[in-house]
Amino acid sequence: MLTKKQYDLLAFIKKRMDRDGIPPSFDEMKDALDLRSKSGIHRLITALEERGFIRRLAHRARAIEIVRLPEGLAQEDGFAPRVIDGGRDRAPEADLRPAADGYAIELPVMGRIAAGTPISAIQEISHNVAVPAGMLGSSGKHFALEVKGDSMIEAGINNGDIVVIREQPDASNGDIVVALVEDEEATLKRLRKNGSAIALEAANPAYETRVYRDDQVKVQGRLVGLIRTY
Known part of the structure; x- marks a missing residue:
């Protein structure tokens, strides 16, 4: 995709x-x-x-x-490419279902998010994941993403983890956020603000902090939970 x-x-x-x-x-x-x-x-x-x-x-x-072409591009005429705009569609309403400790909320997993070099989060639902209602609080819309990469390992976020994100257009210094860079690439990083500059900070010394103008970065949501499968 x-x-x-x-x-x-x-x-x-x-x-x-x-x-x-x-x-x-x-x-x-x-x-x-x-x-x-x-x-x-x-x-x-x-x-x-x-x-x-x-x-x-x-x-x-x-x-x-x-090396290869996506479906449609190899056909010279009469195709309608299946592509995604840089912005993410709003996640559908979550569903509630009973769980052993109260209620679990079914959140859509919207694709993969980079914890490394920024890549685009896939903008379609791949599957749903059950999240304890207590993880989400009482308000706001949420979605989930699968983590790709290891740049946030010192924050306890590993490759293959599912991160739970509350949709919001801004966040505080030190929050881990999904950030959209120049309307093209999405990444999971710690947010640092300094005047008109925004730094997206990794939690792994192998990765450098990337600094952008504030008009180059849009916060898509803030990390509120993590799910790990063993």
């Missing part, structure tokens, strides 16, 4: 390689997708590589190889 910008970039690379035999430059990709900087292209290329659609070849200029 690709975001719209990831799909558009892959389609543009394929079109140029079909025409010229070589991939476009990063500047050409930036202009084609109407992005403000090449850093956005770097993130999209990394996401496509992580998902197995392209491969970057070392020590060669413009060295991008298309």
Whole structure:
């Protein structure tokens, strides 16, 4: 599953390689997708590589190889690509069902969220997970995401964990949040604010803190719980 910008970039690379035999430059990709900087292209290329659609070849200029194509892109005519906008649709209302200790709430697992290099959270429900009602409190909408990566391990969040998120557009310093960066990539990080700058801080010394302007980051929700399966 690709975001719209990831799909558009892959389609543009394929079109140029079909025409010229070589991939476009990063500047050409930036202009084609109407992005403000090449850093956005770097993130999209990394996401496509992580998902197995392209491969970057070392020590060669413009060295991008298309490994596979999503359903529809390989067909030249008459297809309607299945893509996702950068923003996340609101989660459906949760369902209640009896549990041994009162009530459990069925939350939709909306896909995977990166605890590492930012990637896009998949914007469709993969399955539901039962969450103790006491974990959620008495108000607000919630959704769940599966964690991919190890950048939050020192906060007790491991690869494969399910994180429970309360939808909210802002958070306090030190909160662990789902942050949408430049309307393209989502990540799970600790939030730090300093004037007009926002830092997304990992809980693993192997990962650097990333600093953005406040208009580049949108808080999608705050971590309120975690579910781990053994």
